[in-house]
Amino acid sequence: MIYLDHNASTPTAPEVREEMLRTIEIYGNPSSLHEEGQKARGLLDESRAKIAAFIGAFPDEIVFTSGGTEANNIAVQGFTDSAAAVSSIEHSSVLKPFEFLAARGLKLHRFPAGSSGIISTDSLPDGVSIVSLMLVNNDTGVIQPVRKAAEEAHAKGALFHTDAVQAAGKIRINVRELGVDLLSISAHKMYAPKGIGALFVRRGLKASPLMFGGNQEKAARPGTESTLLASAFAKACEIAEERMEEDEMRIARLRDMLETLIKSNVDGCLVNGAEAPRVSGTSNISFSGLKGDSLIINLDLAGLCVSGGSACSSADFKASHVLTAMGRTEDEARSSVRFSLGRETAEAEIFRAAEIVAETVSAMRGRTW
Template identity: 80%
Template sequence: MIYLDHNAATPIAPEVREEMLRVLEIYGNPSSLHEEGQKARSLLDESRAKVAAFIGAFPDEIIFTSGGTEANNIAVHSFAGSSAAVSAIEHSSVLKPFEYLAAKGVRVHHLPADSGGIVSAGNIPAGVSLVSVMLANNDTGVIQPVRKATEAAHAAGALFHTDAVQAAGKIRINVRELGADILTLSAHKMYAPKGIGALFVRRGLKASPLMQGGSQEKAVRPGTESTVLAAAFAKACETAEKRMEKDEAEIARLRDMLESLITAKVTDCRINGLGSPRVSGTSNITFSGLKGDSLIINLDLAGLCVSGGSACSSADFRPSHVLTAMGLSDGDARASVRFSLGRGTTEEEIVRAAETVADTVSSMRGKTW
């Protein structure tokens, strides 16, 4: 089996697994005042500081959540106000909360993307309270001009939120340099377990809870914190910090090889976002005339794991809203497949994957190249 779906979930890194086993012995509740509780509190504080350092934030600006979806929902519900702007290519965990608020009367403006997948955020409508533009797109890997978008948002008097889930660990992130007020992270895209994420909220801002309960996580995310998951997330950040440049250079080389091999072997295919800045491991390719879901199933039967885009939308049979926002027809959007590479991907796997794609496409089209 060749796994090229790292944008959906990454395997747990050995360093992270070892850290999880080590901290399993720290079993106290971090809200308890006794010795065991304070051991857990110390571990949680250390983990928060490491996640904060990874993005250039202060520890008290980090709120641990169950993942990117919860963090995005907290961000949108807390700061959208009566009018907000969001890019047309956001993850569903950003778009859906905005849709919910729009149904409640909030004015939501959608910022378009060009054919290269770049969001145009130069003209922010007057009166908006929040602008949300992701840092790297989950379908295409296209990196957005977030610094420019932040400046435009602030010039319009709005706060700025960026979903950095697919960027973290792939490109350097510094919230001060980006100028972001709110930023979202998720551990399972960074070789850590599922079930934990983080929301950066700049000092001076106050997020609102989605749930009612205790005072954990600055009373924004009530419930007993998972010290094990927090420590795993922190270790993943530490590991990424040390090896990011080397990893991403190799992954980019393999991604380029995959694209070259596939486009050489398969006619009527197109790389979406080619020419735009992209994170290293993502390649979205349209195979004209095919149904993407059928191609994905056939590739899986041939031993290759890929996807049609966000795993969170896999049950939604509509074409990718990201690709249609870039101008693709519904048919071409449905004929697109996302390949996402990771640390463990090898050159041998890339060669085999390209051959598998070529053979499978040929079989489905009933042609021979």
């Protein structure tokens, strides 16, 4: 099986598994005052400091969450007042909280996307309390002009949030250089386990919590922290810091090879976002005349794991809102497949993946290309 769905989730790195085996014996509650509790507190503080350093933050600016979805929800619901602005290509964990608030009276402005997938925030209205624009789009891999957008938001007195879940570990992130107030990341996109993420909250800001309980994570996210998952997350950040440039160059070469091979052997292909800056491992391709969900299933049966950027189920396959926002037709958006490469993707797998795509598309179209 060839796995090209790293944007959905990554395998746990061997070094991260080793770290978990080391720290699983630290079982105390970090909020307890006794020796075992303080061992856990020490590990949690150490992990928080490493994750903070990875994004250029202070340790006390890191709030642990259960993942990117919760981090985004805290950012949106914890800081939004009467009006907000959001891009049209955000992940559902950003869009849906805003839509929830809009149904209850929030004035919501949406930034349009250009055909390349780049968002322009020039239309930012006055009076918004928060602006949200993702750093890297999960469907296309397009890198967004977050620094410029943050400057525009601050000029109008708004806070700025970025969903950096698909950026962390792929490009360098520094919250000071980006100028953001809030930033979300997730461990399982970075070769660590599912179940933990983090929200950067700039010093001086305090989130309104979604849940109520103890005072863990400055009461922004009550509940006993997982020292095991925090240490795994921190280890993943250390590894990414060490090998990011090396991984990026190699994976970019493989992605370009995959796109070239597919375009050379399959007619009717459109690479979405190819004309914009992208992270190295993401390729979103529309295959004319086909339905993305059927193609994904057939590719899986042939030994290739990929995904659609859109919501997919056997009963209801929706066109990617990202691609339609970029001006793609419903048919083009429905025919898209996302290939996302990772650290362990091999060149031989790329050649074979391209063969599988060509063979599967040909069989589904009922003709030889």
